[in-house]
Amino acid sequence: AQSVAQPEDQVNVAEGNPLTVKCTYSVSGNPYLFWYVQYPNRGLQFLLKYITGDNLVKGSYGFEAEFNKSQTSFHLKKPSALVSDSALYFCAQGKDDKIIFGKGTRLHILP
Amino acid sequence: DTGVSQDPRHKITKRGQNVTFRCDPISEHNRLYWYRQTLGQGPEFLTYFQNEAQLEKSRLLSDRFSAERPKGSFSTLEIQRTEQGDSAMYLCASSQDGRRNTEAFFGQGTRLTVV
Numbered sequence: 001a002q003s004v005a006q007p008e009d010q011v012n013v014a015e016g017n018p019l020t021v022k023c024t025y026s027v028s029g030n031p032y033l034f035w036y037v038q039y040p041n042r043g044l045q046f047l048l049k050y051i052t053g054d055n056l057v058k059g060s061y062g063f064e065a066e067f068n069k070s071q072t073s074f075h076l077k078k079p080s081a082l083v084s085d086s087a088l089y090f091c092a093q094g095k096d097d098k099i100i101f102g103k104g105t106r107l108h109i110l111p
Numbered sequence: 112d113t114g115v116s117q118d119p120r121h122k123i124t125k126r127g128q129n130v131t132f133r134c135d136p137i138s139e140h141n142r143l144y145w146y147r148q149t150l151g152q153g154p155e156f157l158t159y160f161q162n163e164a165q166l167e168k169s170r171l172l173s174d175r176f177s178a179e180r181p182k183g184s185f186s187t188l189e190i191q192r193t194e195q196g197d198s199a200m201y202l203c204a205s206s207q208d209g210r211r212n213t214e215a216f217f218g219q220g221t222r223l224t225v226v
Contacts (some may be wrong), residue, residue: 005136005208043115043202044154044217044219051212090153094211098144099204 003093004033004074013081013092014110020078021105023091032094033074035065038104039087047089050074061085081109113137113141115218117203123224124193131189132221136205143186144215145178146202149169154202161209193225 005024013019025031035047048059055067065076076089086109092101116135124130136143141162146154157176158168162183172178175193180186190197200222204215 034214036217041219043219044204046214046216049212049214057173092153094213097139097142097209098156098159099215100156103151103153 003095003100004091004102006105007091008105009073009103010106010108012108013111015083016080017090017108019076019078019081019085019107020105021091021107022072023076023102024072025074025091025093027072028095031067031074033065033067034094034099034100035059035074035076036088036090036092037061038090044090047076052089059071083111084108085109115203115205115216115219117201118220119221120219123226126195126225127192129189130154130193130223131187132201132203133221134186134188134203134218136164136184136186136203137139137216138184140205140207141183142209142213142215143180144204144206145186145188146204147200148200148220159209164225172205180185188191193197193223195225198223198225 003026033050036044038044050057050067058064088104090104092099144159145157147153156158160180176189178188200220202220204217206213206215
């Protein structure tokens with residue numbers, strides 16, 4: 001069974017608007033959760049991670065993610081989207097000794 | 112910090128040929144991972160090393176696939192008798208340790224096309 005689920009294949013947001021990319025995780029002890037971004041012809045880049053502590057995690061490029069234990073969610077957010085944020089975003093979960101990835105959500109920021 | 116590097120970036124091969132990919136991790140990282148990514152999918156775990164020891168292999172990794180990390184530094188992934196279904200992006204990543212809360216850093220990948 002997949003560790004993380006990304007229910008949206010694609011998300012479209014107008015530039016300047018807030019964005020949310022959704023992720024839910026499987027419950028297995030303490031969840032260790034990550035977000036990565038993949039730009040065209042580039043490798044996966046680490047954005048942020050949740051280990052424990054504050055439910056709001058801040059990461060690179062102005063992104064943040066909110067950990068919600070009751071909803072088993074770890075949604076990625078940004079207050080004001082940029083066209084350059086257009087990319088493929090992956091939610092991931094640390095499981096055993098490896099990182100398991102979701103299927104990804106393609107984010108389109110419309111100018 | 113030169114990051115994780117992979118070579119070659121692209122490989123086109125005929126079905127039935129053998130191919131080998133190389134990954135150089137970040138120098139102080141002792142954990143190295145191989146993933147495979149196909150179009151529209153997230154990276155799928157293949158195998159990982161702790162130093163030179165290969166600790167886990169996914170069921171996705173058929174016996175035509177073999178990976179090595181002989182000196183605990185760079186790693187190679189070999190695919191024998193390639194099939195069209197092997198066409199994918201092969202990603203290498205490294206991390207400083209193997210704890211579940213440790214992020215991994217990825218190379219740009221090797222794109223394999225089997226014709």
